[in-house]
Amino acid sequence: MAVDVFSVPIFLVVFREALETVIIISVLLAFLKQTLDGPNRDVKVYKKLVRQVWLGTGLGFFLCLVIGGALIGVFYTAGGNRWENSELNYEGAFSLIASVIITAVGVALLRIGKMQEKWRVKLAVALEAPIRTGGRKGVIKRFLEKYAMFALPFITVLREGIEAIVFVAGVTFSAPASAVPLPVIVGLLAGAVVGYILYKSGSSTKLQVFLVASTCLLYLVAAGLFSRAVWYFEQQKWNTLVGSDAAELGDGPGSYDITKSVWHVNCCSPESGGGSGWGFFNAILGWTNSATYGSVISYNVYWIFVISMFVVMRFREVKGHWPLRKPKSSVAWSRSPPNELDEKSTRDSMSRLTRNLTISPSWYESQLALES
Amino acid sequence: MAWLRPPSLSSLVRQLGFLALASAATVKYDFEIGWVTANPDGMAERSTIGINGQWPLPRIEANIGDQIIVNVLNSLGDQSTSLHFHGLFMNGSTHMDGPSQATQCPISPGSRFTYNFTIDQPGTYWYHSHDHGQYPDGLRGPLIIHDPDSPFKDDYDEELVLTVSDWYHDQMPGLLDFFISKANPTGAEPVPNSALLNDTQNLKISVEPGKRYLFRVINVGAFAGQYLWFEGHNMTIIEVDGVYHQQAEATMIYLSAAQRCSFIITARNDTSENFPIVASMDTSLFDTLPDDLNWNVTGWLTYDSTKPFPDPAVVDGDYEPFDDWTLVPWDNQTIYGEPDQSISLDVIMDNLDDGANYAFFNDITYRAPKVPTLYTALSSGELATDATVYGKYTHPFVLEKGQVVEIIVNNIDPGKHPFHLHGHHFQAVWRSEEEAGTFQDSGVTSANFSEVPMRRDTFVLYPNGNIVLRFLAYNPGVWLFHCHIEWHVQSGLMATFVEAPLDLQKSLVIPQNHKDACSAAGVPTVGNAAGNSVNYLDLSGQNVPPGLIPEGFTTRGIVALVFSIISGLLGVAVIAWYGFVGMADQPAVEPAGAGVVSPADAPVVVAEPKGPTPTEVSLVDGAGGGGTRT
Structure with a gap:
């Protein structure tokens, strides 16, 4: 939406998904390195498994590109200009969708630092599974077992990638097609670079600063989108009422509904005639030269919602339960198998678990056995 | 009831010629104004305002010098009305001119009103409602004055x-x-x-x-x-x-x-x-x-x-x-001399803060006064010569008797506007081409004016052009000057000339039935434009148009903007707080996967041995990257 060629939300979504993927890969690689690359380990097996990781990643990524390309292609050819009459209603709906998506994704971005841990948990579970079911191996299970190091990144990349595509598609509804490619590429690169730094340095403080900053930006964008969605709906109503495209009236009287106007300055429009700078302002901060009661109130309501959301989440993180709910028994999880626990306690237990995770020799042995 | 009978033209002279030498007659019409159904173009039946149950309307026809009496009964039920006799000078009878809130009160549903005037001019005229943009609903008809002495x-x-x-x-x-x-x-x-x-x-x-x-x-x-x-x-x-x-x-x-x-x-x-x-x-x-x-x-x-x-x-x-x-x-009347009063009016269309589009002469869009302007002129004594008493938004100009008055109209709008002056024929001394700009900027002087200018009462101003009109203020009364596009009358393209008001006070007597119309309509007959009959210079409470659209930010806008900025900053602060505290209570993640688990966190067995190959996941208290079996 911003400056035609660079959509900020798309960049952030792609960046986030790329980062998550890189983190998974880095966890896998670190895991392999740690367990198989020792002086007494089998270099051949290690290299083979590393190759599996990269192969899975590459294939997953490739498939994502194909699916994404097809989806977006279909969208832009089929979509066309079918919505001209109520164009602003669609823009409003898409802005709303984009805003909701960003709001949901943004939280995760803040917690990317914790993702490595999450993936160690997943890895541990994944590695446990085939061995537990070792007695009744089907073909697929056998395959997955044998190529766990391929399957895991493959499925992860595919999943993250499709997620990103859905998000990008959602967000691009409100952006011109030309605004898509650049942020996607830059997002991928930035995600990869940041992931690599994370993998290499292990320091997460600077990363967190970066994440916090980008998340703040993301929510500013989302607030603007939310407010703009309301604005679009109102403007569509107005255009319908006026009967001609009010945009043709420029910025002046009649281009907006004065009875709903909070402020209107006859300049600085992000919409009409070369609003370039103001367009950027509009994309990042939700600026409009013609604010309505709806757009101003929705902007503020959005922030109240976001603030409450973070406060509540923090409350839960600290207290272990939602506000106004009874706290769960703090020992319950320790008596039950992890797969029956609620997500939160699983995460807690697993994080404790995996911080000290090591490969059991039996798994290692089974791998060797499969090799032979 | 006499009212309901067809038009009784008690003494209507239908043809000239034979009766050319007849002495002045009285031509009387009883007009019951009411709704009829009409479909003149064969495309749509619609309720139309007729007279005595018929539409098209009867023609008013008389000879020069005749007295015309029109008794009106408003049977519309839902609308007030009035009749204006377009183009007639109404010399000595400005109260019979017809525009409501200017020379009379609107005739309320069920009310009667009598127009009584003598015609001293020949030619082709018409009569129409001059109330609330009503006449296009049908209330308009021809008024023909025959002239036995026509050249x-x-x-x-x-x-x-x-x-x-x-x-x-x-x-x-x-x-x-x-x-x-x-x-x-x-x-x-x-x-x-x-x-x-x-x-x-x-x-x-x-x-x-x-x-x-x-x-x-x-x-x-x-x-x-x-x-x-x-x-x-x-x-x-x-x-x-x-x-x-x-x-x-x-x-x-x-x-x-x-x-x-x-x-x-x-x-x-x-x-x-x-x-x-x-x-x-x-x-x-x-x-x-x-x-x-x-x-x-x-x-x-x-x-x-x-x-x-x-x-x-x-x-x-x-x-x-x-x-x-x-x-x-025909009379070769030459241009009136240099004007005693020159009035320059710019035609502007603009929006006011209700969002609607209004028409302005200079910076004023017409608003009817609370007291009809004529009644203000009659009741304000010496102050009648002070334009203030007529209210700002009737856009009044007070003219002295005998003055040569010049009206310059500059069109700042890209549309044609036919301007009409009540009570006079003006000389159209100048008309520019389209897009000529304002008269003042065009470099045209009185030397360019027509020496024997044509005269009429409605003259077209071209898009973005200008016209210059002159007339003699020989006719005491209250006369509107307006664009005759009825839409523009309603959107305010109208000014009021109050001509020789002190003369009016001396001679004019308002008939009782006109006053009755006012009481029926609840309109005061005494006072200034705001209805103030104590202090005529106090116009507080006068009818005013909507306000101007504010330029830029108003207080409301600034407050809203500040609040939005504060919520934005607050939101960003909360996100940052969440982001950083979230990390603080989590140990730094290291690539080696090592962490510190406090002794309080007891080792927990999560996977129970199953299947033929029992497996254990070992958990180690304390630091250390290497796996240790227990």
Whole structure:
């Protein structure tokens, strides 16, 4: 939406998904390195498994590109200009969708630092599974077992990638097609670079600063989108009422509904005639030269919602339960198998678990056995 | 009831000629104004305002010097009304002029009102409602004053009255609600649905070969100017708006809303063909041209009704109507001298803070006063000469008796505007071409003015051009000056001239039935424009138009912006807080996967051995990257 060629939300979504993927890969690689690359380990097996990781990643990524390309292609050819009459209603709906998506994704971005841990948990579970079911191996299970190091990144990349595509598609509804490619590429690169730094340095403080900053930006964008969605709906109503495209009236009287106007300055429009700078302002901060009661109130309501959301989440993180709910028994999880626990306690237990995770020799042995 | 009888023309002189020497008569009409159904274009039946149950309306017809009495009963039920006799000087009877809130109170439903005046001018006029933009709903009809002493009386054999009009299928109140609303920010005037000739279409006028006809043509429309031509015939113009002019030949004329033109057409000598008469609405006035609009209306000069009635020929290129400014008045009256008072009015369309589009003279859009302006003039004593008492938004100008008054009108709008002055014929001393800009900037001086200017009461101002009018203030009264596009009357393109108010106070007596109309309508008859009869200079409470649209940020906007910025900053702060505290209570993640688990966190067995190959996941207390089996 911003400056035609660079959509900020798309960049952030792609960046986030790329980062998550890189983190998974880095966890896998670190895991392999740690367990198989020792002086007494089998270099051949290690290299083979590393190759599996990269192969899975590459294939997953490739498939994502194909699916994404097809989806977006279909969208832009089929979509066309079918919505001209109520164009602003669609823009409003898409802005709303984009805003909701960003709001949901943004939280995760803040917690990317914790993702490595999450993936160690997943890895541990994944590695446990085939061995537990070792007695009744089907073909697929056998395959997955044998190529766990391929399957895991493959499925992860595919999943993250499709997620990103859905998000990008959602967000691009409100952006011109030309605004898509650049942020996607830059997002991928930035995600990869940041992931690599994370993998290499292990320091997460600077990363967190970066994440916090980008998340703040993301929510500013989302607030603007939310407010703009309301604005679009109102403007569509107005255009319908006026009967001609009010945009043709420029910025002046009649281009907006004065009875709903909070402020209107006859300049600085992000919409009409070369609003370039103001367009950027509009994309990042939700600026409009013609604010309505709806757009101003929705902007503020959005922030109240976001603030409450973070406060509540923090409350839960600290207290272990939602506000106004009874706290769960703090020992319950320790008596039950992890797969029956609620997500939160699983995460807690697993994080404790995996911080000290090591490969059991039996798994290692089974791998060797499969090799032979 | 006498009221309900058909028009009783107790002494109507229908034809001139034989009775030319008859002494002044009294012509009396009883008009019961009420709703009828009409469908003049055959496209839509609609409620229309008729008189005595009929529409088209009866013609008011008299001889010069006659006294006319019109007894009005408003039987509309839901609307007030008034009658204005367009073009009549009403010298000595300004209270009979008709515009509500200017010279009288509106006639409320169920009320009666009597117009009583003497005519001392010949020519082609019309009467119409001058209340709340009402006349396009049907309340408009011809008013013809015959002149036994016409300088052209020997130049024609028969008189015919022809009206041209635009026509709407919807009623004015609804159209006006839309027109002056935020939904119509550009002030686009509703486009008529069709054009009419004598309030019908496909009109056939029988003519006899060789006979000379005087056509009195009146545009009784609300909005559209009309081009008019008779195929195969020339027009010899002799009168416009009641002023005799020296004969001028034309093949096509243009009549704006409210203009009149009399011309002589001499019928051809053979009867082999019938000839189309075409009136074509000036589509340049319309913001849109609906697909289903036929802006032409056709009639025929019928020489032989057995012969075909041909379709009119298509006119190639631009219409080139006769330029009325080139006319020369019959009496050769030269231009009035240098003006004693010169008034410059700029026509501006702009939006006010209700979002609707209004029309302005300079910075003022007309708002009716609480007390009709005439009654303010009569009740304000010496202060009647102070324009203040008439209220800012009636846009009053006080004229002294005998002054030469000049009105310069600059069009800052890209539309044509036919300007009409009540109670006078003005000299049209100058008219610029389109796009000439303001008179003041155009470099034109009085040296460029017409030396023997044409006179009329309604004169078209071209898009972004200017006109200069002069008139003599010989007629004490309250006279409106306004654009005769009815939409613009309602959106405020109107000013008020209060001419010789002290003379009015000496001579004018308001009839009781006029005062009764006021009490029925709840309108005070004493006081200034705000209804203040104690302090005439205190205009607080006067009717005012909506406010101006503020430039830039208002307090409201600043407050909203500040609040939005604060919530944004607060939100960002909360996100940052969440982001950083979230990390603080989590140990730094290291690539080696090592972490510190406090002793309190007891090792937990999560996977129970299953299957043939029991597996254990080992958990180690304390630091260390290497796996340790327990």
